[in-house]
Amino acid sequence: MNSIKIKKITIIDDPVLRYSVNVQDNHNYISTGNLLSKNCIIVDEAQNVTNDQMEMIVTRVGLRSKMVICGDDGQVDLKNRKDSGFKFLYKCSSKIKNLEAITLLQNHRDPIVDDLIDVYNEEYEKRNGKNK
DSSP: OOOOOOOOEEEOSOSSOOEEEOGGGOHHHHHTTOOBOSOEEEEOSGGGOBHHHHHHHHTTBOTTOEEEEOOOGGGOOSSSGGGBHHHHHHHHGGGSTTOOOOOOOSOOSOTHHHHHHHHHHHHHHHHHSSOO
16 A cells, blocks of 8 residues: 655634545545544545545544545546445445445436436447446
8 A cells, every 4th residue: 555645634714624634645644543533524536545545544433423425436537446445335334333325316416417428428338339
């Protein structure tokens, strides 16, 4: 596993949101035993987090904290899509007490996005003869 030093932790002057930590730039912060207690932790774009990174992140949850992990399995940008820790964690949710997996069944963006995704998927199928 590659580990790099903290490049930036932004302290935000807001009573609710205290820290903004970019996990991609802060593996060392997440992996060095720091617990995130009494916090609401939001992990966005989690589909691009590897299994090792996801394990580091979820094991940092301290007492009285909540973690929300957001991602779209259809938008994995990793070289090997199977390396995504998001999909693995999502599958595990039925086995773990107090872990809830929620799937949004509709687009929450502009309606044109649905049409664009359909067009891109059709083109992908033409080129590759299979579904994304």
